[in-house]
Amino acid sequence: xxxxxxxxxxxxxxxxxxxxxxxxxxxxxxxxxxxxxxxxxxxxxxxxxxxxxxxxxxxxxxxxxxxxxxxxxxxxxxxxxxxxxxxxxxxxxxxxxxxxxxxxxxxxxxxxxxxxxxxxxxxxxxxxxxxxxxxxxxxxxxxxxxxxxxxxxxxxxxxxxxxxxxxxxxxxxxxxxxxxxxxxxxxxxxxxxxxxxxxxxxxxxxxxxxxxxxxxxxxxxxxxxxxxxxxxxxxxxxxxxxxxxxxxxxxxxxxxxxxxxxxxxxxxxxxxxxxxxxxxxxxxxxxxxxxxxx
Amino acid sequence: xxxxxxxxxxxxxxxxxxxxxxxxxxxxxxxxxxxxxxxxxxxxxxxxxxxxxxxxxxxxxxxxxxxxxxxxxxxxxxxxxxxxxxxxxxxxxxxxxxxxxxxxxxxxxxxxxxxxxxxxxxxxxxxxxxxxxxxxxxxxxxxxxxxxxxxxxxxxxxxxxxxxxxxxxxxxxxxxxxxxxxxxxxxxxxxxxxxxxxxxxxxxxxxxxxxxxxxxxxxxxxxxxxxxxxxxxxxxxxxxxxxxxxxxxxxxxxxxxxxxxxxxxxxxxxxxxxxxxxx
Numbered sequence: 001x002x003x004x005x006x007x008x009x010x011x012x013x014x015x016x017x018x019x020x021x022x023x024x025x026x027x028x029x030x031x032x033x034x035x036x037x038x039x040x041x042x043x044x045x046x047x048x049x050x051x052x053x054x055x056x057x058x059x060x061x062x063x064x065x066x067x068x069x070x071x072x073x074x075x076x077x078x079x080x081x082x083x084x085x086x087x088x089x090x091x092x093x094x095x096x097x098x099x100x101x102x103x104x105x106x107x108x109x110x111x112x113x114x115x116x117x118x119x120x121x122x123x124x125x126x127x128x129x130x131x132x133x134x135x136x137x138x139x140x141x142x143x144x145x146x147x148x149x150x151x152x153x154x155x156x157x158x159x160x161x162x163x164x165x166x167x168x169x170x171x172x173x174x175x176x177x178x179x180x181x182x183x184x185x186x187x188x189x190x191x192x193x194x195x196x197x198x199x200x201x202x203x204x205x206x207x208x209x210x211x212x213x214x215x216x217x218x219x220x221x222x223x224x225x226x227x228x229x230x231x232x233x234x235x236x237x238x239x240x241x242x243x244x245x246x247x248x249x250x251x252x253x254x255x256x257x258x259x260x261x262x263x264x265x266x267x268x269x270x271x272x273x274x275x276x277x278x279x280x281x282x283x284x285x286x287x288x289x290x291x292x293x294x
Numbered sequence: 295x296x297x298x299x300x301x302x303x304x305x306x307x308x309x310x311x312x313x314x315x316x317x318x319x320x321x322x323x324x325x326x327x328x329x330x331x332x333x334x335x336x337x338x339x340x341x342x343x344x345x346x347x348x349x350x351x352x353x354x355x356x357x358x359x360x361x362x363x364x365x366x367x368x369x370x371x372x373x374x375x376x377x378x379x380x381x382x383x384x385x386x387x388x389x390x391x392x393x394x395x396x397x398x399x400x401x402x403x404x405x406x407x408x409x410x411x412x413x414x415x416x417x418x419x420x421x422x423x424x425x426x427x428x429x430x431x432x433x434x435x436x437x438x439x440x441x442x443x444x445x446x447x448x449x450x451x452x453x454x455x456x457x458x459x460x461x462x463x464x465x466x467x468x469x470x471x472x473x474x475x476x477x478x479x480x481x482x483x484x485x486x487x488x489x490x491x492x493x494x495x496x497x498x499x500x501x502x503x504x505x506x507x508x509x510x511x512x513x514x515x516x517x518x519x520x521x522x523x524x525x526x527x528x529x530x531x532x533x534x535x536x537x538x539x540x541x542x543x544x545x546x547x548x549x550x551x552x553x554x555x556x557x558x559x560x561x562x563x564x565x566x567x568x569x570x571x572x573x
Binding site (some may be wrong): 040044048050053054055056057060061104108111112114117119123127129130132133134135139140142145146150165168169172201210218223226227229231237250253254257262266269274277280281284 | 306307310311314316318320321322325326327328330331333336341360375378379381382385386388392394396397398399401403404405407408409410411412413414415416417423424428430444446448449451479480505506508509510511512515516529530533536537544545548551552555556558559560563
């Protein structure tokens with residue numbers, strides 16, 4: 001299982017068994033991180049310099065460029081009809097795909113943890129394929145089944161359904177991979193106690209399991225939304241990038257770049273960046289809150 | 295594990311279990327398994343002809359070589375940076391640590407096109423913030439290999455960190471301190487104590503970074519200028535070949551990329567459980 005894919009949200013109140021790594025152990029053993037020595041200080045300096053040159057300065061430049069024509073220029077770009085419709089389409093499809101992932105992703109995680117059947121291990125590996133597959137290949141792959149010559153006779157190419165399909169493909173692993181470890185660490189005692197007191201399976205799920213999964217589902221949904229709204233590669237071949245119909249925000253940014261209009265490109269990019277930042281902050285808050293409660 | 299025991303006693307009704315199983319498997323088959331298997335079938339529709347013609351196309355071979363070079367460089371950069379920043383985040387205390395640890399995750403959620411734009415704004419030889427200065431000294435970043443390596447390193451940045459940080463937290467620093475107190479210097483402690491502890495996490499991080507780097511498309515497309523036979527990577531060749539109706543070559547190149555990345559994922563998921571059983 002690929003934990004690097006998603007930040008780890010621990011199960012609330014779970015006993016730190018052999019499967020539970022990270023937070024509880026850290027609090028006990030490494031409670032006193034050392035102060036910076038000369039060598040670590042130098043290392044930190046070099047790391048920060050590289051991080052700034054690669055990530056911080058370029059991203060700050062995007063925001064600065066977006067603001068170079070003032071608020072009215074920024075707002076003007078975003079509210080022009082073609083850009084607005086691209087942003088609306090992106091947000092709407094990302095929201096729908098995220099809702100689908102919340103339901104199906106949780107179901108898949110449940111099946112992977114609580115069910116035993118032939119092929120379960122394979123299913124577990126297949127979940128990571130959308131993460132590993134190059135996005136352009138993802139588009140090509142979906143086109144093979146859902147394109148004009150697909151064996152199903154369904155042709156979604158160049159429609160809004162294609163955008164939905166591509167986003168569903170690339171965001172598949174997120175909810176599964178955030179919920180799965182939490183479900184594994186969940187204590188069965190509480191569920192058994194509830195069952196012995198006469199609660200049905202549905203009541204146990206709704207009152208005991210679901211509340212414990214909520215932070216993980218939220219984290220997975222946030223990641224899935226962030227990925228959905230920033231998607232580009234898988235849409236290139238699939239959605240046709242028709243202005244006002246199937247053009248998403250990232251494609252809009254690229255069109256602006258190709259036309260040499262970097263200010264407008266930066267305006268749309270800033271909007272995408274703000275969403276990404278909001279997701280990072282939400283995840284950080286979630287991780288800390290759950291770690292504290294557990 | 296507790297959940298395995300509970301699965302016996304706290305079972306869903308058979309109908310519910312089968313329904314969930316059907317939804318999970320059906321969804322994954324329709325979305326991932328069937329489409330991917332179709333591309334494999336199309337690639338081998340005429341035996342090995344498509345792969346052979348792809349390998350004899352100088353555009354494709356050049357692109358594959360370029361992708362391999364750029365990915366390896368980006369992975370090397372991320373390996374050094376990732377292990378270094380993980381050690382700093384877990385083992386030392388400095389102001390702004392929490393912000394930095396959250397920011398390291400940022401590249402995963404940023405749109406690849408935005409990554410490309412960001413690098414373009416700073417390193418463009420004519421208009422960029424640093425690009426003009428670098429250009430004056432004859433260093434070209436954007437539209438050349440350094441820019442492509444940076445774009446690739448950017449998008450794969452958090453992968454090594456996310457693997458190494460939890461392991462560093464878990465193993466604690468007792469052994470490191472013991473080694474120090476016995477007179478080992480920092481390099482010896484790292485090489486003899488820390489590195490063996492995080493070895494597998496580093497391997498996973500590197501393999502996942504490699505998979506991510508081989509497949510990078512959007513950021514590289516913006517930064518490379520996409521010049522055929524020069525700065526065109528494998529993913530860009532797939533796009534171009536498909537759009538020029540050279541579908542068999544597109545499928546062949548896509549198959550090679552997909553094969554490489556799927557092998558990476560399978561290697562990690564096969565290695566991981568056996569290693570956790572050992573420890």
